[in-house]
Amino acid sequence: MHKIEIPLDIVDVEIENVEINKEGDIIITVKSTDKDTRCHKCGRKITKLHGHDREITLRHLSILGRKVYIRIRPARYQCTHCKGNPTTTQKLTWYEPRSPHTIAYEEHVLRELVHSTVLDVSIKEDLGYEAVMGIIRRHVQTEVDWSEIERLDEIGIDEISLKKGHKDFVTIVTAHTGGNIIILAVLKGRKKSMVKAFLSSIPKRLRKTILTVCSDMYEGYINAVREVFGDDIPIVLDRFHIAKLYRKGLDELRKREMKRLKKELPKEEYKKLKGAMWILRRDIEELTDEDLEVLKWLFRYSPILELAYKLCNELTAIFDGDYSKREAERKINRWKKRVIKSGLTCFNSFLVTLDKWMDGITNYFINRQTSGFVEGFNNKIKVIKRRCYGILNVKHLFQRIHLDLEGYSFFA
C-alpha cells in the first residue's frame, strides 16, 4: 500500500501512535511538547510536572473521509509559589477545556453551518444535534459587538414573520456598509419602544456614521427612527416593500378577472390561462416564450388586466432608473396621473400610501446615488427572511444570521 504523509495541523505535539479502530476511524495519540503551563491561582509559569489527567479523545478534521480522533493525556503541573502548591492542568491552544472537539474541527463545523441547517450538518458530520448546537454556543456571539464595527452607513430595519400564518414577528436590524451586511440585532416583536431602545444603544461614535435608515413601511419603525435620530438622518422606504403593495393591487384585479373568465370562457379557452398568477408576479425579463403566450391570451380576454400590468411595470422601471429624487418624484406623479386617468380602481389604496410616504419613497433615489446602494442588499435580506423561518429563539436566530453573513470571513 502506498503511504502519504500529511501534517496534523496541530502545534507543539508529538505523535505517539496512529491506529484505525473497528469502525474505520483514525485514532491519533499525541503528547504535548510544551513543558509548562500557567498556574490557575497566581498566573505564573510553572514547570513542575505533577502527573497526568485522564485521557481525553477529541474529534478532529477528517482524513480521506474517515473520522479522526486525537487522544491525549493532559499533563498537570504544580505551583511552587502558591500556598498549598495547587496543581493546574496544562492548557493547549488547539482545544478548549470541556470541548469534545479540536478548535480546527469546530471551525470546520461552523463553516459547514453557513447557509445550512443544524440538522443537515449534524447528519453530514455524523455528529449529535446538541453537539452542533454546543459548537454554535461556544463560538458565535448572541449580540452585536460594537467594538468590531467601524462604520454603519446604512441601517436596515425589517420585519420578519417566523411562522406562516402566525403573528410571530421579529425585527431584524442590519447595517449595510462597504458592500457587506452586518447583523446588529434580532428583536422579539416589532414594538416601537423596543426598536427605539435598541437604536438608542448605538454608541455615539457609530451613530455619527449613519447616513440613512432603510425601513419597512411600518409606522412603529419610522417613528422610532424619528424619535431617536430626529430629522438629521433620512429614512428610505424599502422599494421592494412598496412593490409588494402595488403588485397586490394587480393581484386582486387578477383574481377578480380570472373568476369572471372562468364563468364566461369555454373550458378549453380558460385552460390556456393556466399559471397566469405566477407569470404576472414574475419579473418581465424572466418570462419564457410560453409565459408570454399565456399573457397574450389573458390580455386578449382582459384588457384592464393588461393595463394594470403595464402600469405596474412602468412603476418598477422608474425604480430601476437612474434618477435624482426630484426627477423620480416627477415621474411617479406622472405615473399617478395615468393611473387615475385609466379609471382603474385596483391601485386606490396604493395611491393613498404613495401620497403619505412620497418623501421616504423617493429618498431611495438619493441613497442609491450617493452611497452606492447595492441591489444585492434586498436579495440578502430575502435570503435571511427565508433562513429565519421556524427558528423561534431570537438569540439563536442572531447567531445563525451572523454566521451566514460573516461565517466565511471568520473561519476561512
Ligand SMILES: [Zn+2]
Ligand atoms: Zn501559583
